[in-house]
Each structure stands twice: as structure tokens, then as C-alpha cells.
Amino acid sequence: MRRPRLVVGSILMTLALLAPGTEAAKKLRVVATIPDLKSLTEAVGGDLVEVDALTRGTQNFHEAEVRPSMMLKLRRADALIENGVELDAWADVAVLGANNPNIVRGAAGRIEISRGISLLEVPSTRVDRSMGDVHPLGNPHFSLDPGLAPIITQNIVDGLARLSPDDRAVLESNRRAFLERLDREMARWNKIMEPVRGAKVIAYHPDVIYFLTRFGLVQVGTLEDRPGIPPSPQHLVQIIRLIKAEGVKVILVEPWNDLKLAERVAAEAGAKAFVFASAVGAVKGADNYISAIEFNVTALAQALK
């Protein structure tokens, strides 16, 4: 008689130990797939949220490897904020391993921030892999375009308010304060970029088009042969010719791409290659959303002079 009781007691104790803690209910535990979204969620969520990111700014988000540590972060999350448009499709695999129903696709805690974004580079013709790692829905690297922050933050507020409707007013107020600050910075950034408006640049990977378009710069080519495909020698020769012909002064390189190769091309063509903040945390000093854009604006304006 004593034995079954002991077994039942042990099972109940184990279940109690495994059950989610009540203390964590104070703050929403949010996980963002990329650090840009972590920074924006922190700005909007303030004290209401505890935010973590699955990747670091120095990583290529297309090729993030799903690690069990991601699953650990997701296991406790109330919300998962994802970029969408296939940039962070790997998050599905991490979610599958996290055993957390709050954030499975279709749940209220799954927040995709690409809703309402007018995507650039949406293919208008048939696409296939001969074009490289092409995104049929459009270019997914829009998160560091400050002009799109109102839409992104609105999506974050709406998503978080679904989980915590009583906090909507605070979230809205945080968002407004953040956008007002961004607005002031935007006016200053526009002023800094005004003299170099219309300048032509080369990007290593096509992940800076939104930012360039926002500030009136023109991307005339990419160092990659096609998205995700390393450049062939013939392509590099063409790029060097293009840089010379178009008077390109700058090659923008992501921290995870081959800076040495870009520097060789730049030296050959009489341009300058530098690592830009392709994401929050990608370079020193780009620790949050505003400082990452600040870094890019300052560095580009300096290099294009």
C-alpha cells in the first residue's frame, strides 16, 4: 500500500519541479531571432520584458546553425519575435526542439515583424537556385532601415499586447518615446548624409539595400556573384571594371564575409572596403539599434567624402 503512494508522490513531486516557475510571470520572456529585433523589443517593451536573441550580430543570419542552447532559450519564452521573409526560417527547427506551445507557428506568442513592410527586390520573374540563395518573397534585410522602425515596432507592440493586453498603453508609450528619439536622430542623419546623396557603392552581400535606399545611396553591384554564391574570378574582374567606370568609392563588407578579398578588390579598383554594422552588435560600438545606424551613417559619410 505504501509503495504505490510513494510512486505517486514521487511523480507529483517531479511534475511540480518540472512545471514552469511562477516568478517568471512578472516579465514577458521574449526571444528574438536576430539582435536588431532584440534591441527594438527592448526599446518598446522596457521593464515589461526580458529579451534574449538567438543569434549574434557577427553571424550570417541565413546560415545560423540550430543549437540546443537556442532551444533552451525558447523553452522558457512567452514570445518569439522573428524577422520572417525566410531570413530566419531555421527558427522553426529550434522551436520544434524547444517543446514550448507558446511559440509554435500559429500561436499568439509567435510574432513576425515583416507584416506591412514594402519589400524591395521582390522577383518579378521566375526564380530558381541558378540565381543563388534568392528570396522569392523579397529582400529580407530590412530591420536596420530606420524608416521602417515604425512598422516593425507596431508589429512588436501588437504582438506583445496580445500576450499582455493590460500593458498595451505602456508599450504604446514606450514605442512613441523611442520613435520620437529616432525621429530626432533621423533628421541629424539626413543632414550628415545629404552631401553624399546619390553616391554609388558596392555591397558584398545584398543586405544593405534598404538602408542605402533610405539615405539616397545607390548600390551598383555586389561582390558576391549571386546571393550566397562566392565570387568567381571573372565576376571580380567585372566588379573592378564597374567600380572604376562608376566611380564607386566604397565596398561594404559584413563582419562574417571575407574582408581581405574585398580589400584586395578595393585596392585594385581604387576604392575602400570597410566592415559596416550589418546588424546590431556586428561591430564595436553598434550595441543597440540607434548606435548601429549611427555607426553606418558616420562611417559611410566619412568614406564617401
Place this chain on the structure above:
Amino acid sequence: MRARALVVLVCFVGLLAPPAVAQEAEALKKEIEQLRKQLESVTERLRRLEAQPAPVTPRLAPPPVPSPTGPPAMAPPPPPGASLTELARPRQPFSLYQQRGAGQLLFDIGIAGDFVGNITQSNVEKAQGGTFAGQENRFFPREVELSLFGQVDPYAYAEVRIETGEEARGQELGVKLAEASVTLLTLPLGTQAKFGQMRNRFGYSNMIHEHDLPWIDRPNVLRNFLGGEGLKEKGVEVTIVPDLPFYLEGLAGVFDGDNETAFGRGTLRVPLFTGRLRTFLELGDENAVQLGMSVASGETTEKQRDTLLGWEGRYKYRPDGWLHPLVTVTGEAIYSLRRVLVEADTDGDGIIDRITKREKDRFGWYAGAEVQPFRRWAAGVRYDWSEFPATPGKERSVEPYITFWPSEFLRFRLAYKNTDRTHRETPDLNDGSAKRVDEILFQGTFILGAHPAHPF
């Protein structure tokens, strides 16, 4: 008597009904109150938005969109730390495949093609003792796989893999179901359940399909103890990831036990039980280790118990900012405790006089290291040592290899494999022996369309 019973029943129902109705009314009241609050909040927000100009005036950004999915009118999401019943409640779909639009497929499709070849000695070909037994000195499609995967509904994810491949020299290709499983995603207490036909999560490499393996061939120990295709079973697996400060995944499964190499009873009356514990340690940003232990226990066709214990470890060193690991070290070991029937002809008359039960404990392991200094190139070596589960003897092999990826969708591999055996698991065929085998293995693999991300 019947009338009295009826009266008692009516009284009983009458006594029970009011609290139940009251509870229901209370729940409805709460729900209406919550909806009212949400409506007020949305109205307030609309009023504020209408009264104020947009806070930022980006030149390219279209105006902010309305709430992407709207407040959940029918089933509000459970708060963190919700009760068991709340967690078990079905959720409403909010944003299933919102980007895809009408006329689009609601799941992903991918095709993986895996072609392998080998060149070896003629005696090995005669004895069919090569890595691809019966396919020595040939180039053939080992696995061409069609994968269909995606969400079934808000509560479940499904995966179907149909494959074909040349299994024997000159044989017609047959199409078969490699995997078909459904994973229930919204179970409480950090659990998930998967049912269907699947590659079992036993150790690190068993669950990986041929085209995704980090080597051309499956390690010897897995082929010896689990068969050429590995452990692939029909049944149910339940996993739990408890809310702990470190990652720990527990797994328990019940399967038919069809695998003829290790089990073979193929009945749920005597099922195959599986279990696994997996943890993960990150040593800073650059180093990571995954460790696991597995068990599989079922009965063989001789109705004797066979229990396999497995250990796995995988280490990766990825320098900061690299797209790929610089060093990867992988190892697995299997210990088999198998009861077998031994027939004895004690008086030499050709008739079996006695059948005794004996336990055969067998062991095997492999360890491999890979270095990837460049994005498109990697080189590595794997060492295998394994006994045979039911027959005497052992084998060891060394396999250095090189991998080249022109893109992430195309891969080529070249390997040399040297194998030494004391005995063969099966007798020599056609007067050919295969105790010492030298092979050159090559592989070309492509992926068309979608493919699930690579796990650690």
C-alpha cells in the same frame, strides 16, 4: 421503485446543476469582461492614432499597418505559468503562412539526391564485402528523397519523406516510404509527442538521412548493430524538455520493433522501447559540446531480449564571426546485450540435442574529427572499431575524406577507406574474402527546394 429512483436522480442532478451553471456563467462573465477591456484598449488606441500625426515620417515606409493578427477574440493565449488545463486547451490559429497568400502550397517541398560510388579489389567485390555490400565497383543513386513538411494545423507539424534508391546491383528502383510522422506541438509541461514511421533518435547519427551524414557512409558500428538503414521504426516517441537552467531533453518511445538486425519481433505485444537523454554545454561563444545517452530494448526473432546502450558526443569549435565550424569532433559507442539461442549436437548424430540461451555482450565505437578552414572545403578522418552483434570477430577501419561545397545546395565528397576484419559477419561468398578492404568512395549530393535547417 422506478419512480423513486427517478426522483432521486432528478434531485441529484438538481443539486449538481446550479454550481455547474454558476461556474459557466462566472467564466463567461470573466471572458466578456476581458473582451470589454480589449475593446476599450483598441478604441483608445484608435482615438489616439486619429488625434496624432505619425511620430516619424519616413519617406519610404507605408503607414503602420493595423494589428497583424488582431486580438484573440475566441481564445486568449495562456499567461506564463498557466495551469495544466489552460495549457492543454486548443489555441486559435493566428498567422499560419500569412505571407503565402491564396493559391500557394501550405507546406514545403524539397528533393535531395545522393549518388555514391566506390572502387575496390575484385575479391572484395566477389565476397560482397565492401561498404556498399553488393554494389562494389559501381556508381549508383543511393537515396533520392522527396520531403514534404509543414504545419498540419496550429497544434501539429508533419513530415513525409518518400525515397528511392538502388539497393542491389542492377535492381529496379522501388519507391518506399522513408518517414511519415506527425509531431504534436502544444502538449503541456514541455512535452511533445511524435507518431508515425520515423528514424529513431538513438544516438547522434542514426536519425540523420544518408544524404545529410557528415561522411559518405554510415559508421560501421551503426551498420553492424542496427543494419544498413539504421533504426527506423513505427510507433510513438514522447520528448520532454524540462524547465531547467540547462538544456536537457528526455525521450521515451514505444515501437513495433521491425528492425531485423537488432530486434525483429514486430509486434506491440512485445514492443521495442527506446529512451534518450541529451544535454548541451556551451563553453563560451566559440565552443559547444553535445552529450547524449540512448537505450533501445526489444526482442529478436528468436524471442530473445536484445538491449542496446548508446553514448554520443559532439564538439564544435567555431571562431567568432565564422560561417562554419573550424573543428568538429564526433563520437558514438554502442554496447549490445543480446541473448541468443545456441544449438548443440552433443552426440554428433546431426540432430540438435540441446538449445541453450547465452548472452553475447558486444561493443563498437567510432570517432571522427573534421577541420573546415575554408567556407567551401573541409577535410576529416573517421576511425571505426566494432564487433559483430551475433557472430564472432571484429573490424576496424580508417577513413580520411575531403568535402567540397560549390554552394550550400551542392556537395561533393571523396574518401579512402581501409578496413581490416578478423572474420566477416557473413561467410565469404564466391570464394572471395573481404578481410582486408581498400576502397575509394565518392559522393555527389544536391538539394532542390526547401530543406530543414541543420541541427547541431
